[in-house]
Amino acid sequence: MATISKGSYTPLYGRDSxxxxxxxxxxxxxxxxxxxxxxFLKENPKWQKSQVKGIFADKNYLNGWEGDLKPNPKTKEDEPITSVSWFAAKEYCKCKGKRLPTLDEWEYVAMADSKRIDARTTESYNQYILDWYEKPKGKHETIGSTFKNYWGVYDMHGLVWEWTQDFNSVMIASESRTGGNDNNLFCSAAAVGATDLMNYAAFMRYAFRSSLKGNYSVNNLGFRCAKDLDSIEK
Known part of the structure; x- marks a missing residue:
């Protein structure tokens, strides 16, 4: 795991700039x-495709797998796992003694390019992210295939979208993990509250997250885990 030093940033939404x-x-x-x-599936059979409950994962969970422990034959073992729900990702991290990163933690790390902690005002960096968003999901791309950022973290952009602990905490009024979200709140009207109207890449991430529910499984949505630093120091 990479150590992320404490710092601060201005999020796109929800904090009055x-x-x-x-x-x-x-x-x-x-x-x-x-x-x-x-x-993880071997050690926790209740999360296997044939066993998982619909309240925790929709019908697209592990989409394309040929069995509970058998992905599509063309799938590489070092590809990022996708088509997993928030509930499944959360449980995976818990079983590892970790947790999902918060939205603020994820965005804080993701604003770095290879040399700068905050590259959000760099035109080439933003264009790199937008170009990736416009492309279909790449087939069988492996982890570590994108650049290493300032923190020593790979694949924050350019490989798959990623779950965060509080993925739907900003642009919707109710708890979408229970199914009570109002989709009108993540349409273009939401841009009114943005701190940077030019940061379209970040807006796309926030809008995408707020369209999700906890049991959704999307074929270009994966995850990584985080851990509190003080839990290591104690």
């Missing part, structure tokens, strides 16, 4: 891979 402090924490260097998730 004020700086948000992010405490030091640990973050997985790579997204969780297919092989790592298979091991």
């Amino acid at each position: 004020s700086q948000v402090k992010v405490e030091a924490f640990l973050l997985d260097v790579y997204p969780v891979s297919v092989s790592e998730y298979i091991q």
Whole structure:
């Protein structure tokens, strides 16, 4: 895991343009891979495709797999795992003694390019992210195939979207993990409250997250785990 030093940033939404402090924490260097998730399924059969309950994962969970422990034959073991629900990702991290990163933690790390902690005003960096958003999901791309950022973390952009602990905490009024969200709140009207109207890449992430429910399983949505730094120091 990479050590992320404490700092602050201005999020796109929800804080009246004020700086948000992010405490030091640990973050997985790579997204969780297919092989790592298979091991989790072996140890936790209730999360296998044939066993998982619909309240925790929709019908697209592990889409394309040929069996509970058998992905599509073309799938590589070091590909990022996708088509997993928030509930499943959360449980995976818990079983590893970790947790999902918060939205603020994820965005804080994701604003870094290879040399700068905050590259959000760099035109080439934003264009790189937008170009990736416009492309279809790449087939069988492996973890670590994108650049290593300032923190030593790979694949924050350019591989898959990622779950966060509080993925739906900003642009909707109710708890979408229970199914009570109002989709009108993440349409274009939501841009009114943005702190940076030019940061379209960040707006797309917030809008996408707020369209999700906890049991959704999307074929380009994976995850990585985080851990409190003080849990290591104690």
